[in-house]
Amino acid sequence: MNITDGALGDSGLPRRVLLVDDSVDAAEAMSMLLETLGHEVRVMHDGPSALAMVDEFAPEVVILDIGLPGMNGFEVARDLRTRDVTKSALLIALTGYGADSDRQKAHDAGFDHHLVKPVSFTAIETVIIDKFSQA
Template identity: 65%
Template sequence: MTTSAGAHGGTESRRILLVDDSADAALAMSMLLEALGHEVRTEHDGARALASIDEFRPDVVVLDIGLPGMSGFDVAREMRKRDATRHALLLALTGYGSAADRQTALDAGFDHHLTKPVSIDEIEALLARA
């Protein structure tokens, strides 16, 4: 992990894997995170996300739940089995916000469940505490 401070609130720079099937949403979020001093890699489906983790070794994964092919829940479960992401901060970023959705996310291995739209300040606060 890099130890340089990010541009926002002194948060350490993190390697963040952003997984969202919406190219526009992923681009916007990655630009914000990069502007805050983080290194961001973007993938648009679970299989590609899983294929990239051994090489990228993210500190944080921001993962959409509604992905094509395999759900974000399945991706999170698989990530928790792998050395490269076993201890990474996993953030569910989703439009599904019921209590059952939150519990399913936690059961799948996510550390936090964030409902869209989420503020960049909320994400940065979680990164600062990680």
């Protein structure tokens, strides 16, 4: 499955996606790929900025780096899980931290998935499809 085969459209998508990564280039590239699938994407580069816009945007999917300025991704995820608007959102950790202890911290913070960079776009696409094709 790839971005040209229409898989997301077949699953009742697109979705509102919040992408939070302090790497501007990586965030821009991922945003463009997500938008080619029809998703509405907002990009933020730090935790406080992401949290400031969550209630207005109401993301259904949050792709979140762990190593962020201002507050780390674990802190952001814990905050998102306390808000009505994001308590059931799909939270995906997209990070360079791949140790078992990092995966456990992500789970404890409320992430649904923990993907280690570099990750293929197909892996992200699959996680989103799996979540929303069950709904």
